[in-house]
Amino acid sequence: MKVLSVSSEVFPLIKTGGLADVAGALPIALKSFGIETKTLMPGYPGVMKLLQNPAVRLEFSDLLGQPARVLEAEHQGLDILVLDAPAYYDRPGGPYLDTNGKDHPDNWRRFAALSLAGSEIAAGLLPGWRPDLVHAHDWQSAMVPVYMRYYPTPELPSILTIHNIAFQGQFGADIFPHLRLPPHAFATESIEYYGTVGFLKGGLQTATAITTVSPSYADEILTPEFGMGLEGVIASRRDALYGIVNGIDADIWNPATDPVVHTHYGPTTLKNRLENRRSIEEFFHLDHDDAPIFCVISRLTWQKGMDLVASTADRIVALGGKLVVLGSGEAALEGALLAAAHRNPGRIGVSIGYNEPMSHLMQAGCDAIIIPSRFEPCGLTQLYGLRYGCVPIVARTGGLNDTVIDANHAALAAKVATGIQFAPVNEESMLQALRRAMHLYADQKVWTQLQKQGMKSDVSWEKSAERYVALYSSLVSKGMT
Numbered sequence: 001m002k003v004l005s006v007s008s009e010v011f012p013l014i015k016t017g018g019l020a021d022v023a024g025a026l027p028i029a030l031k032s033f034g035i036e037t038k039t040l041m042p043g044y045p046g047v048m049k050l051l052q053n054p055a056v057r058l059e060f061s062d063l064l065g066q067p068a069r070v071l072e073a074e075h076q077g078l079d080i081l082v083l084d085a086p087a088y089y090d091r092p093g094g095p096y097l098d099t100n101g102k103d104h105p106d107n108w109r110r111f112a113a114l115s116l117a118g119s120e121i122a123a124g125l126l127p128g129w130r131p132d133l134v135h136a137h138d139w140q141s142a143m144v145p146v147y148m149r150y151y152p153t154p155e156l157p158s159i160l161t162i163h164n165i166a167f168q169g170q171f172g173a174d175i176f177p178h179l180r181l182p183p184h185a186f187a188t189e190s191i192e193y194y195g196t197v198g199f200l201k202g203g204l205q206t207a208t209a210i211t212t213v214s215p216s217y218a219d220e221i222l223t224p225e226f227g228m229g230l231e232g233v234i235a236s237r238r239d240a241l242y243g244i245v246n247g248i249d250a251d252i253w254n255p256a257t258d259p260v261v262h263t264h265y266g267p268t269t270l271k272n273r274l275e276n277r278r279s280i281e282e283f284f285h286l287d288h289d290d291a292p293i294f295c296v297i298s299r300l301t302w303q304k305g306m307d308l309v310a311s312t313a314d315r316i317v318a319l320g321g322k323l324v325v326l327g328s329g330e331a332a333l334e335g336a337l338l339a340a341a342h343r344n345p346g347r348i349g350v351s352i353g354y355n356e357p358m359s360h361l362m363q364a365g366c367d368a369i370i371i372p373s374r375f376e377p378c379g380l381t382q383l384y385g386l387r388y389g390c391v392p393i394v395a396r397t398g399g400l401n402d403t404v405i406d407a408n409h410a411a412l413a414a415k416v417a418t419g420i421q422f423a424p425v426n427e428e429s430m431l432q433a434l435r436r437a438m439h440l441y442a443d444q445k446v447w448t449q450l451q452k453q454g455m456k457s458d459v460s461w462e463k464s465a466e467r468y469v470a471l472y473s474s475l476v477s478k479g480m481t
């Protein structure tokens, strides 16, 4: 089976968050099931630099007003189609934000163009290759199924995966005439959304199937609390909604071989983590002692509950813990966390910025990772934590709920616990979870058991890839009947 995946970020070419990890790892996992994936992504400057011997596969003289080309290249096992459109992507800043941290003003056109190119490839425009199915991700490529509906594409099934419903790609109605869609596309059963244009909304209405990145999140987004205004649309597509939990790339995230981890280890050599712990203490200027190190690796946002980490930081220290934070995001949260580090020298370390190697080392050297998300479609850092023996302490929501088994008495007795869950998401309940962690940590036998159990969890893509294959196959065979 041939699949076209369309994503605005793909690891290892460009990553701002978990979407990149999934868009980069799923095609590799699907290979062993005989699925051949080509991944279409924007040609940001950093991506263009990494391409080796790209071949020009397609040219557009006018893709929503600008010329563009599709280049094809192999990159670390991925078959990449890059949309080379300098007017849209060759500029300073990141994939979505300019150098001042503001949205690029033409984001609607940049990602509509990506989607339109995707639908053209779906229609068979790439010489010698036509997919059997298209898999789009988040609002940035949610317009692929919309264009597929209105452009004369041969009947082809499409899947839209929601990684985060908080980002919906909603724009003023004035952009509609520039999208090159027929007038009747501006309708409730398509992209019209309370008088505006909704990219994600349009994708949800037009994709053959919708997936979320965990079963719990699929249930949650049917409610007003988590649906962020789209719960009604999703409820109307309930029969086409599936929750498939993310996996992780178990080769890239392997404490026994990870090149950035100073001292490798496995479940039977957990003592080796100590040296990695010392490296973390040095990097973050922490005291060398036996107090547990709690870490946070995250976008610093309200979604991720980072205000709670900032407001309880002194109390985490008072409990006897040390805290290290790696992240970037809202300026107020960055400032509050830096101030907490300043107040607690030797006990709290904060590094503002994005640092992929350090994120690996932290999982390999810290004792526990705190993930107090208010909502979490899947979450990957708890999966990395499980794999690295960095015990996840998580809010009981979405994918966190689906992947971490709370260390309650029964689970500990049955030796199945892998972490700690808490609810509701507030200061008191999070601190109570940290107290429980301190208590378990004090008995190293119990703690080691928790780490080992986590390391045994199956967090690889295998099972989830199998579920995607089953869904792909059922959609493709339905399309043929």
Ligand SMILES: Nc1ncnc2c1ncn2[C@@H]1O[C@H](COP(=O)(O)OP(=O)(O)O[C@H]2O[C@H](CO)[C@@H](O)[C@H](O)[C@H]2O)[C@@H](O)[C@H]1O
Pocket: 016, 017, 018, 019, 021, 022, 163, 164, 213, 246, 297, 298, 299, 326, 327, 328, 353, 354, 355, 356, 359, 376, 377, 378, 379, 380, 381, 399
């Ligand atoms: N400062 C930093 N330096 C280095 N690495 C950093 C970092 N900050 C974050 N990261 C990394 O970025 C990724 C974040 O992934 P998450 O799944 O936690 O959240 P995100 O909200 O981006 O993804 C959305 O999509 C994913 C994928 O489906 C869902 O799991 C998730 O719930 C959803 O919100 C992880 O690989 C993490 O290690």
